[in-house]
Every structure is written in structure tokens, then in C-alpha cells.
């Protein structure tokens with residue numbers, strides 16, 4: 005099968021498309037034919053190993069000391085179940101599934117074998133029936149991040165909520181989920197994305213490239229930093245202190261992403277009901293993975309980016 009391998013940390017050019025052996029599922033695994041894989045901020049951190057110093061050692065221990073232990077990268081996938089091991093109960097051949105491969109990686113390939121039970125080595129669920137495989141990768145990564153932190157904040161109807169980084173993969177979904185839960189949503193992004201964030205349902209938008217402070221006395225019940233700690237601005241620093249008594253500030257870097265298929269089921273339910281829709285910015289064929297990484301690395305994608313591994317009809 006075709007796969008993208010990464011045999012050393014470095015620039016996007018370290019990624020190579022090669023032929024490797026197709027995996028065979030164990031008794032407790034499903035073999036998934038991958039149609040699309042997400043190209044995420046996490047993939048960029050892993051491939052480049054360009055992370056803040058405090059994270060470098062833990063990341064290398066988890067991913068590989070001198071090079072990625074698992075050379076086929078890719079955390080997020082959508083595809084169809086091709087074969088199942090004898091102990092599999094939740095899935096059958098032909099099911100369309102989406103999810104995260106976790107520390108097993110391997111989504112940048114035509115096939116991957118994953119367990120049906122949730123663990124740090126992956127979490128999969130049936131895919132929403134009204135979106136493409138590429139969109140499903142955006143829903144899986146951005147949706148899992150957005151849901152985890154919105155659930156933790158326990159936002160309620162009418163809560164004043166600010167999503168910092170409202171135009172990224174998790175931000176675009178966080179805006180829509182918060183709106184659906186009845187919050188009053190303010191989205192922060194750059195000038196080019198203000199209109200898109202408004203169209204996603206934000207009640208108010210702010211431009212962090214033009215505005216350094218919040219309006220006098222403005223307070224929020226919940227502020228979510230949806231871009232991570234290393235991306236900041238004067239406005240973001242101001243948001244951290246603009247909380248109502250009992251208000252909460254969370255960043256998507258607070259704690260590890262929980263790989264829970266229950267949450268993927270919830271995202272599916274929301275998408276099929278039309279409450280939320282993943283925003284797909286660009287899509288590249290697998291052969292153009294280097295270009296896809298270069299684009300994502302610029303840090304200004306609108307929603308998510310995917311590679312098409314196998315063309316669907």
C-alpha cells in the first residue's frame with residue numbers, strides 16, 4: 005500500500021510517499037481503508053519536533069527519541085471498514101468510520117488497523133452520514149478538542165463565551181457548539197476571517213490584529229483559547245483577565261485530548277442534526293503531503309486541512 009513516511013524530524017520535505025506492506029488486523033482490530041486523513045497542528049509539531057523546550061523531552065519520549073518510532077504519521081482519519089478481527093463487535097465491513105489513531109499514528113496511509121475500544125492508541129466511531137471523508141477528519145480533530153473544553157466549562161444558555169482563535173479547526177467548531185448550547189458567542193480572529201466567523205453564528209467578532217484591548221468593563225463567563233499557548237496577542241492576554249466572578253479561562257493545551265468514541269458519536273449526532281458543520285479549508289492529494297504541511301505550518305488555515313488518500317465516488 006501507499007503511505008507517507010517520516011524517518012527523521014525536520015522540514016515538510018522529510019515526508020516521503022513510499023510503498024509499504026498492508027497491515028493485517030489482529031483479533032481485536034478493524035482494518036480501515038482510509039479515504040482521507042487530517043493534516044493537523046499536531047502533525048506539524050510531531051514532524052518538525054519544533055515544540056516549546058519544556059515539551060521537547062516528553063514529546064520525544066512519547067513519539068521517538070531520534071526519529072518517529074512509528075514512521076507512518078497521521079493522527080486523524082476517515083474511511084471504511086474493510087475487514088474485522090474475530091472479536092470485533094461494534095463494526096462490520098463496509099461501515100464508514102472516522103476518528104483518531106492516537107499514539108498508534110498511521111493515518112497517512114491507504115490502510116490502518118485500530119482497536120474498536122478507546123485508548124491512547126485510537127478512538128473510532130461511525131462517521132456522520134451527511135459530510136465527506138475529508139470533512140469528517142476536520143470534525144474528528146476539531147470537534148474532539150472543542151467538545152472536550154466546552155464540556156469542561158459546562159457552559160449554559162446565555163453564558164457570555166469568547167472563543168479566541170475562532171477561525172481554526174477547533175475554533176470554528178467551538179463557535180458553533182457554543183451557539184447551539186445557547187451561549188452568547190464572541191469570536192476572535194484576524195481580519196480576513198471575521199465574515200466567516202460571523203457566518204458560523206458568532207454574535208460578535210473581534211480582530212486580534214487590530215484590537216489590543218476589550219471594551220471597557222467587558223467580562224465573560226467562559227474564555228476558550230482555541231489556538232494553543234504558543235500563539236498569542238495583546239488581546240489574548242487581555243481576555244485572560246476579563247472573567248465574571250466564577251468565570252473560567254481554558255486553553256486547548258490544558259491536559260491531554262481524551263480519545264472517547266462517545267464524544268465522536270455526539271459530534272456525529274450534532275452534524276447530522278445540522279447543528280454544526282466542519283469547515284474544510286483545503287484538500288490535497290496524498291502525493292502533495294509536503295505542500296499540505298507547508299500550508300498548515302503557516303498557522304492560518306480556515307477550519308481544517310485534509311489529504312485525500314483514496315478518491316471516493
Ligand SMILES: NC(=O)c1ccc[n+]([C@@H]2O[C@H](COP(=O)([O-])OP(=O)(O)OC[C@H]3O[C@@H](n4cnc5c(N)ncnc54)[C@H](OP(=O)(O)O)[C@@H]3O)[C@@H](O)[C@H]2O)c1
Nearest residue numbers: 045171172173174193194232235236256259260261304305
Ligand atoms: N490538549 C491536547 O491534547 C491537544 C491536542 C491537539 C491539539 N492541541 C492544541 O490545539 C491546537 C490546535 O488547534 P487547531 O488545529 O484547532 O488550531 P489551528 O487550526 O491550527 O489554528 C489556526 C488558526 O489560528 C489562528 N491564529 C494564528 N495565530 C493566532 C494568534 N496569534 N491569535 C489568534 N489566532 C491566531 C489563525 O487565525 P487567523 O488566520 O484568523 O489569524 C488560524 O485560523 C494546537 O496548536 C495545540 O496547541 C491540544
